[in-house]
Amino acid sequence: MGQVQPKAAQGSSILLVVDDRPENLVAMEALLDDGDWAVRTVDCGAAALQCLLDEDVELVLLDVQMPNMDGFEVARLMRGSPRTRFTPIIFVSAIAHTQEAVLRGYAAGAVDFILKPFDPQVLRHKIQSLLKLERNRRDLLQLTLQLDSARAFNSSLLENAAEGILVVGEEGRISFANPAMARMLHGAVADLVGTELLAYLHEPPITCDWKLSDFYRHWKRNEPYRLHDASLRTFDGEVMPAALSCSPLPRMQRSMVVIILDMSAVSRLHAQLEFQAITDSLTGLLNRRGFHQALESALARIERSGRRMAVLYLDLDGFKRINDSLGHDAGDQVLCQVAEKLKSGLRPYDILARMGGDEFTALLDSLDHPEDAARVAEKLIELVSVRHSVDGVEITLGASVGIACFPECGQTVDGLLRAADMAMYEAKRAGRRQYRFFSPEMNGRARSRLMLEESLRTAIEQDDFVLVYQPQIDLASGRLRGFEALLRWQHRVAGTIAPGVFIPLLEETRLINRLGDWIFEQGIRQCRAWQAQFGEALLLSLNVSPVQFSMPQLVDDLRRVLERHQLKASQLEVEVTESALMQNLDTTREQLHQLRQLGVRIAIDDFGTGYSSLAYLRHFELDTLKIDRLFIANMLDSPKDAAIVSTIIDLGRHLGLEVIAEGVESIAQRDWLISHQCSTMQGFLVATGLSAEQAGAFPTQLDWASWKPEA
Numbered sequence: 001m002g003q004v005q006p007k008a009a010q011g012s013s014i015l016l017v018v019d020d021r022p023e024n025l026v027a028m029e030a031l032l033d034d035g036d037w038a039v040r041t042v043d044c045g046a047a048a049l050q051c052l053l054d055e056d057v058e059l060v061l062l063d064v065q066m067p068n069m070d071g072f073e074v075a076r077l078m079r080g081s082p083r084t085r086f087t088p089i090i091f092v093s094a095i096a097h098t099q100e101a102v103l104r105g106y107a108a109g110a111v112d113f114i115l116k117p118f119d120p121q122v123l124r125h126k127i128q129s130l131l132k133l134e135r136n137r138r139d140l141l142q143l144t145l146q147l148d149s150a151r152a153f154n155s156s157l158l159e160n161a162a163e164g165i166l167v168v169g170e171e172g173r174i175s176f177a178n179p180a181m182a183r184m185l186h187g188a189v190a191d192l193v194g195t196e197l198l199a200y201l202h203e204p205p206i207t208c209d210w211k212l213s214d215f216y217r218h219w220k221r222n223e224p225y226r227l228h229d230a231s232l233r234t235f236d237g238e239v240m241p242a243a244l245s246c247s248p249l250p251r252m253q254r255s256m257v258v259i260i261l262d263m264s265a266v267s268r269l270h271a272q273l274e275f276q277a278i279t280d281s282l283t284g285l286l287n288r289r290g291f292h293q294a295l296e297s298a299l300a301r302i303e304r305s306g307r308r309m310a311v312l313y314l315d316l317d318g319f320k321r322i323n324d325s326l327g328h329d330a331g332d333q334v335l336c337q338v339a340e341k342l343k344s345g346l347r348p349y350d351i352l353a354r355m356g357g358d359e360f361t362a363l364l365d366s367l368d369h370p371e372d373a374a375r376v377a378e379k380l381i382e383l384v385s386v387r388h389s390v391d392g393v394e395i396t397l398g399a400s401v402g403i404a405c406f407p408e409c410g411q412t413v414d415g416l417l418r419a420a421d422m423a424m425y426e427a428k429r430a431g432r433r434q435y436r437f438f439s440p441e442m443n444g445r446a447r448s449r450l451m452l453e454e455s456l457r458t459a460i461e462q463d464d465f466v467l468v469y470q471p472q473i474d475l476a477s478g479r480l481r482g483f484e485a486l487l488r489w490q491h492r493v494a495g496t497i498a499p500g501v502f503i504p505l506l507e508e509t510r511l512i513n514r515l516g517d518w519i520f521e522q523g524i525r526q527c528r529a530w531q532a533q534f535g536e537a538l539l540l541s542l543n544v545s546p547v548q549f550s551m552p553q554l555v556d557d558l559r560r561v562l563e564r565h566q567l568k569a570s571q572l573e574v575e576v577t578e579s580a581l582m583q584n585l586d587t588t589r590e591q592l593h594q595l596r597q598l599g600v601r602i603a604i605d606d607f608g609t610g611y612s613s614l615a616y617l618r619h620f621e622l623d624t625l626k627i628d629r630l631f632i633a634n635m636l637d638s639p640k641d642a643a644i645v646s647t648i649i650d651l652g653r654h655l656g657l658e659v660i661a662e663g664v665e666s667i668a669q670r671d672w673l674i675s676h677q678c679s680t681m682q683g684f685l686v687a688t689g690l691s692a693e694q695a696g697a698f699p700t701q702l703d704w705a706s707w708k709p710e711a
Helices: 022-032 045-054 071-079 099-107 120-160 179-184 214-220 264-278 288-305 319-326 328-344 370-384 413-429 440-461 499-508 512-529 554-565 578-582 585-598 629-634 639-655 667-675 692-696
Strands: 013-018 037-042 059-063 089-093 112-115 164-169 174-177 201-203 225-233 239-248 255-262 308-317 351-356 359-367 387-390 393-396 398-406 435-437 465-474 480-491 495-497 539-543 572-577 601-607 624-627 658-661
Touching (some): 013 022, 013 120, 037 045, 045 059, 045 071, 059 071, 059 120, 071 089, 071 099, 089 120, 099 112, 164 179, 179 255, 214 225, 214 239, 239 264, 288 351, 288 359, 288 413, 308 413, 319 328, 319 393, 319 585, 328 351, 328 359, 359 370, 370 398, 398 413, 440 499, 465 692, 480 499, 495 499, 512 539, 512 554, 539 601, 554 572, 554 585, 572 578, 578 585, 578 601, 585 601, 624 629, 624 639
Parallel strands (some): 013 037, 089 112, 480 539, 601 624, 624 658
Antiparallel strands (some): 164 174, 164 255, 225 239, 239 255, 308 359, 308 398, 351 359, 387 393
């Protein structure tokens, strides 16, 4: 059996020559040796089949007549194998010259049948042609396999892609749709193929012809086209938010590919974030931003309809003491209860919001008359001003409501809210649990208030405030009891500002906290400086605002200043108004107890003008009652005021309290007070507010018999 030659160099073709005669093999090898191929020779059919298994043979020159297995049998077996099914076979025979043999050879799968003797040049040309065809066949087969692989990959990609993919022809009809696209539109792929793309586009609506649409114009210019905020109509009539990206395919395909993203999840997330952005997390009502948006929409709508509407601004009265005494969790419970109460008092289409803290707003739409808003305000105040139960504790609230009507009080969101807010503060100043309408006069007062507030801040920064001292005189002996320190403001442009103007504003804006420490420091240091002249019996009275009195560090602040200036606590008297004492009775008792432990005296200022109960008064740790100047001014002409002053003097005497009459301006008032056994007085009859130098020169004893007030 002939042995095959060594492996061919990479890239060269392999020819297999099969012949049972060695001399024929040698001749064929010599004939074909100088070609651009490698020659393998074998001398039998079995060896040929083995070589075909071992080598990548591209052409076989096969003898017909061979022992054991002839060429026809070898050809038949080759055509039965997938490996050699298409390998070209040329039969070469010197014996089988009959037509029958030739036809049998072609039937066995031969591509040619050459009879010996043959022309070597013709054989070589045939071999070259057949090898070229075989290489082309193999290349085509490889390309086909690659194409099949690419098609399979692309098909898998399209089948499993999460994005919807469409191919749309130049006439606007869908020629291909992947399963994801069908699922998005709640249909089948077959339902989409052949339909028009624009039939599914809900937003933006396109009513023009396909060839006038942006899709077609961009495709015609070979440009991509994207729609980020589109929506599609599904087969069952729903609307699905989507983003579309269209890209032209190669010109010969005359189509575009459309990739579609389902934006439902993004849209839901955006809606959720937007809801959170405009919703109060505690009560579930709209927040400030949400109310602004609702009011802006209502304004745009109502301007077309010509109807009226009103904005209500509601602030809870007494809510702070709930947070201070019961804690913020209890305060949150109350706010939720109030929100439900307010919702029950409004129509279903009215809008309610929590602006922050304990402030709420309501938008009353489609009103016939402003009085309708007043009736709603009364109802809301009534609903809020009931007992609320929190953790078994019964509490009572109130509400102050400001009303701004459109278009009289404002025609913009900010204008209406500002007007309603100012009206609400007017309601608070009027005594709380009331409502007030906005008016131009209120607007003017508000502007003045804003200017004054700004001036106050500047005055604090520039040290424009001073303390003056008004003497307090023992009525029976004329002895100097002490001084009340009074805060005064000398405006650099407007001159002296009345305390009744700036002190309430200091308290309302809580700027009094910035001045409180300075007042303590100045007053106590001055009292300590007077000891060499007046002795340790001299008392200094300092006013403490309701805001300061509610501060838990009040006693500690006083203790530090007293220790720093080495002034006895018994020389200091703290004056607190009735209203401050009654804000929170438990806090008041504790604060008074701590002040008493510190050793300072405690006085109720402006007694008789507030709403304190005598039942509570007997439980407070007090030293002094100060009768308000209003009663003193009218007591000589008004029997009722005289009776009130006399009653307060008797009350103080029976409770063991010192009674000081404020605002005494005439000798007749002084004499009346002496005759009714009032212990102490202060007022313009003796002196106005004195500077520290003037107070230091004030006599320690007045001789009432020879004393006359200064002109």
